[in-house]
Amino acid sequence: MANNDPQPSKKPSSPGNFFQGWWWVYLLIAILLISQWWMWGTPAAKETTWLDFQNNMLVQNDVSSIVVLNQERAEIYIKPERLGSGAYQEIPKENEGPHFFMNIGSVEQFETKLEEVTLAQELDPIPVKYQKRTNLLAEILAWTLPFLIIIAVWVFILRRVGRGGGGAGGFNPFDFGKSGAQVFDDTNTSKVTFQDVAGLDEAKVEVMEIVDFLKNPETYTRLGAKIPKGVILVGPPGAGKTLMAKAVAGEAKVPFFSISGSEFVEMFVGVGASRVRDLFRKAKEKAPSIIFIDEIDAIGRSRSKTFSMQSNDERESTLNQLLTEMDGFGTNVGVIVMAATNRADMLDKALLRPGRFDRHIYLELPNVDERKAIFLVHMRPLKLHSATDAQTLAAQTPGFSGADIANICNEAALIAARRKKDLIEMEDFTEAIDRIIAGLEKKTKIISGEEKNIVAYHEAGHATVSWFLKHTDSLMKVSIVPRGKSLGAAWYLPEEHHIFTRQQFLDRICAALGGRAAEDVVFNEVSSGALDDLEKVTKQAFTMVAFYGLDPEMGNISYYDSNGEYEQSLQKPYSEATAQLIDRVVRELVASSYARTKQILIEHRKELEELARLLLQKEVVVREELEQIFGPRPQKTVS
8 A cells, every 4th residue: 555644855965964064174174274374474475495585685685674483483574665676576565574484493593694694794783573472272272183083083983873773863972872772652553463473372362461451450450469560482583572572562552662682782881771771761751661672681691600701791780770670660650571582591580580570471383283373374465376275384394483484485485486377386385395494406416326326225214214113204205306415305294292202212213324224234335424314313312311311221310401501511410420321321222223223124125225216216206106115104113
């Protein structure tokens, strides 16, 4: 819809504006020039040398008088009757002088030379006067001009910084300690509402209650309840924390102050604390209101000894001021602080305590139903084919955040537009998912026939092992088309689990080892292509042993670091003997899983080779073709 509101036109810069903005610079230059003229005489005086003065003026008896100025400059006056003729024809008679000047190195030497010439030429004595002129304005400028230049340079730099940051009227040095929070109110409103937030139903209920606190506070305060002072949103990147805050700004109908945590921290000491005070002052003036601090971990990191190596005095002073402001609220003043972070373990405990942040809302990655709702939200503006199924897309994207799903929808639209389609089809979404997970297809990437053969058996090994194990994800397709950094991939339709058993872990480890084991079985040697698989296997085995207590020899012990203390420490939470035990148990677990994987491949060698040959022929094998090779997927684990 067209916007008919008149927009203020930005006037182009002109030379006139430039001179108006820098008038004080030109004024200083003019003052300097005037002061120099006043001190050293009129510009009509011409500079001369001693030799010229001696031969052409002094010897000719043309000099009327001499004035020595400040013991460094001699001003020469010519007799009035000699002006306007001869050598002084260019000097008018009405010019009272000085007519010439010259710099003298020493007054004594000047007097001696003058006396010698006068006596030698038998000239009349020439009167010499000595004057000392003081230009008070010039002396003041000599002291203050360097400081004025430094200030001018700083103002110029700070103006450029202010304009680069989006300041409409340039930079005001007196506003440096003021908050730059974006304000959403009646004139500037957020267009995002709760209808645009999908897949966060429980969190949305809690946040909507916060909005209701501000709209109808008497409903709660009449029973003696206190309105929460702070709400912190915690969740992984892309889970919808900032989107939720934008929806609150659009729904609350109260002033909403939005600012990033990094905007409080500057290289100047005390600026962060000043901005915190200014932000809360503005919010109290417009109460009821909401303050939203995005990425609060930028200023709210723990002040404990664990993080002493990362100490920052400016950050700590800003955090202390924030703690004071939040704890200094009067009861029911109508200002609520919202904050968002994906690193809650890094935050200071004093910041998270009740009385500051009373509500902790945890946003998790969406499940299949929530992903479907998110797909439907992002599909609204798209032109879709009737066969597009959001449920199928949600099932194919486990572990994806809302930001990932938005990226998939946009990528699918780009792919369809690149192919000159009128509608976005299901295959466009599938390709978008593949591209985001594994990267762009590189069909032009040249690999040798031997390497392609190894890749085919490697991916066939993953597929074969995962097909005949009960607790592995459902296999969708296998490809040996290079994508991103990988030369091939097996695509699965993961099931969503909140807990995993020991057998599930072991089956997943075996499936990850299928590629390396297939190379060993078929070629009697292994390649470097299993790097990513071995990394996953090692991490899963270590997690089983050291974190989840799923190994009988280690017992029910966990060394998981939930608050991140050991990450900043050079000391491990267990002894050297325990570390050696963990290493041995992990190695034995991986070795036994590898032996089990090889046994599965040996038993199904025929299917393995058939799938590898089909991959070399078609490069991509889908589930229907996999069922023709392997048959129906077994329901029991192969021992």
